[in-house]
Amino acid sequence: MKRTVITGTGSYVPQIKKSNDDFLGQPFYSEDGQQLPLAQTVIIEKFQKITGINERRYAGADETTSTIAAKAAARALENSGIDPEQLDLLIVAHNFGDVAEHGVQADTVPALASRVKHALGIRNPRCVAFDTLFGCPGWLMGVIQADAFFRAGMARKALVVGAETLSRVIDPFDRDSMIFSDGAGATVLEYKDAGEAGILQSSCLSHCMEEVGYLRMQDSFHPDDSNTKFMKMNGRKVYEYALKHVPQAMKECLDESGSSIHDLKKIFIHQANEKMDEAIVQAFYKLYGVAAPADVMPMCVHWLGNSSVATIPTLFDLVRSGVQEGHALQPGDLVLFASVGAGMNINAVAYRCP
Numbered sequence: 001m002k003r004t005v006i007t008g009t010g011s012y013v014p015q016i017k018k019s020n021d022d023f024l025g026q027p028f029y030s031e032d033g034q035q036l037p038l039a040q041t042v043i044i045e046k047f048q049k050i051t052g053i054n055e056r057r058y059a060g061a062d063e064t065t066s067t068i069a070a071k072a073a074a075r076a077l078e079n080s081g082i083d084p085e086q087l088d089l090l091i092v093a094h095n096f097g098d099v100a101e102h103g104v105q106a107d108t109v110p111a112l113a114s115r116v117k118h119a120l121g122i123r124n125p126r127c128v129a130f131d132t133l134f135g136c137p138g139w140l141m142g143v144i145q146a147d148a149f150f151r152a153g154m155a156r157k158a159l160v161v162g163a164e165t166l167s168r169v170i171d172p173f174d175r176d177s178m179i180f181s182d183g184a185g186a187t188v189l190e191y192k193d194a195g196e197a198g199i200l201q202s203s204c205l206s207h208c209m210e211e212v213g214y215l216r217m218q219d220s221f222h223p224d225d226s227n228t229k230f231m232k233m234n235g236r237k238v239y240e241y242a243l244k245h246v247p248q249a250m251k252e253c254l255d256e257s258g259s260s261i262h263d264l265k266k267i268f269i270h271q272a273n274e275k276m277d278e279a280i281v282q283a284f285y286k287l288y289g290v291a292a293p294a295d296v297m298p299m300c301v302h303w304l305g306n307s308s309v310a311t312i313p314t315l316f317d318l319v320r321s322g323v324q325e326g327h328a329l330q331p332g333d334l335v336l337f338a339s340v341g342a343g344m345n346i347n348a349v350a351y352r353c354p
Contacts, residue, residue, distance in 0.1 A: 003198025004147040005354050008080025008188035009317035012071040013304065016058040020044045020178065028175040033223035036175070047178055052274025056181035056305025058167040064098040065184075066112045069163035070119035072184035072313075076159065077120070079321075080188035084122050088155035089146055090129040092116055092163065093138030093309040095342070096231075099168035104228050116161060135215065136270050136341025137204075138162060138309040140349060143189065143337075144202045150191035161186040162309035171230035173222040179273060180231070181305030185313025196332070197354035201257035205249055205346040207241070214238050215342035239276050242340045247284040249346045250338050257350035261288045263334045264296065266319070266327065270339035271301035271311035280338075298327040312337055329353050 023044055028036045036043060048054060059068055069092055077084050090113050097108035098115075113129035134141040139162030146158035163184035170177035214237045217229040254261065267284075269277050277297065285292040300315050307314065316337075318324040329335070331353055338348040 001193065001195065002191055003194045004150050004189050004191055005194045005198045006187050006351070007082070007190045008076045009186065009313065009320050010072045010075025010077070010079055011185040011314040011317040012068045012075070012183065013314070014057040014059045014063065014068065014182050016060060017055055018058055019055040020048055020053070023178055026172060029173045029221035029223070031221055033221060043175055044178070047175060050273065050275050051179060052299070052302050053179065053305050054302050057183060059165045059182040061101045063165070064100065065094050065096070065163045065165045066092075066098050066115040067119070068165070068182070068184040069094075069112060069161045069186070070116045072163065072186040073116055073120060073159055073161050076186035076188050082157060082188060082190070084120055085124045085127070087122065087124070087127045087157050087159055089149060089158035090117050090122070090127055091132055091142040091145060091158065092161045093132045093134065093142045094162070094164055095133055095135065095138065095308060096164065096169050099165060101168065103168065112163070134341075135343045135345045136272070136308045136311070137339035137345050137347045139185065139313050140337055140339045140347045141204065143187070143349060144204065144347060146189050147199050147202065156191045158189045159186060160189060162313050164308040164310050166231065166306075166308060169231045171220045171232070173220055174230070174232065176233050176235060179306045181307045183304060183307035183310040183314055185310045185317055187313055187316070194354055197352045200259065200350040200352060201253050202349045203249060203253040203256070203347065205245065207245070207344045211241055211344040214241060214344055241344055242272070242276055243279055243283060246280050246338060246340050246346055247287055250284050250336060250348050251287050253348035253350050254336060259334055259350060261285070261290060264336060265333040266329065266335040267297050268312050268316050268335060268337045269297060270341065271299060271304070271315060272306055272340070274299065274301055277301070295326065298324050300324065308341065312339060
């Protein structure tokens with residue numbers, strides 16, 4: 001039986017490491033423009049306790065979202081062993097385009113997928129390159145889009161990349177800025193005879209009423225800076241939304257795949273923050289009346305932070321390549337991908353490893 005199979009993975013982790021201690025000299029403000037009265041040490045200690053983040057990575061001055069996307073893409077192609085000229089689709093998930101260091105303008109023309117295709121030297125005009133914007137679930141949406149193209153008979157090989165340089169769009173005076181980071185992850189997908197392996201089921205949701213502004217662009221919290229919009233997040237609302245909707249969406253996806261919760265080996269969930277991800281997974285297993293296995297959820301948020309669309313493909317590559325300590329994948333393993341983010345959007349994919 002033909003299914004969509006991941007045949008190659010790659011990731012790029014930027015070299016600039018920024019630890020929590022690097023924020024000790026940074027004043028933080030509230031939304032009403034008042035400087036937070038707590039000492040930076042207290043703010044950072046509380047932040048680390050909730051998010052689990054100790055450090056994150058930032059892109060270098062000569063790097064952009066498209067250049068790090070190309071690096072991850074090249075590694076995925078090499079890992080897959082396919083000829084890049086055989087690709088039918090090249091999808092790049094992001095949210096802000098290319099933003100230069102200290103820049104204020106998003107550059108999305110040409111599309112980042114076109115830039116990545118150019119950087120990879122792919123000449124085949126039938127390799128269609130396009131971007132997808134779907135909040136943090138963007139990479140997983142790209143995978144779902146590629147799978148749909150495959151099943152419609154319009155493609156057989158695809159490269160799906162998730163890349164972001166969030167360090168370019170965060171407000172340094174907002175303590176939430178410590179959550180976000182830069183990075184890129186990529187996967188090569190092929191539609192082929194795979195037996196029981198491959199994508200078994202996928203699902204997507206969008207809640208766009210009162211939820212639409214939970215993540216948004218807004219003025220800096222600093223009272224003297226009002227000329228630039230920065231990414232803002234209502235953390236409490238995002239947490240409540242995710243805990244209410246994501247576990248059920250994951251369950252529906254798994255159930256519709258015809259798989260059992262007892263066969264699930266790993267959950268690759270968007271690396272938003274440790275507390276929220278753990279709560280989602282616990283709530284998901286509670287829907288089945290069983291406890292979550294201790295080793296079911298690999299995490300890299302502690303040292304890579306939240307790089308939006310890049311978190312899942314990066315984490316999957318780390319586990320697949322044996323870099324993520326304590327986690328490994330074997331042929332036949334059933335895994336669940338799940339993400340949530342701006343929109344508000346949710347998606348999930350049930351997948352059996354070849």
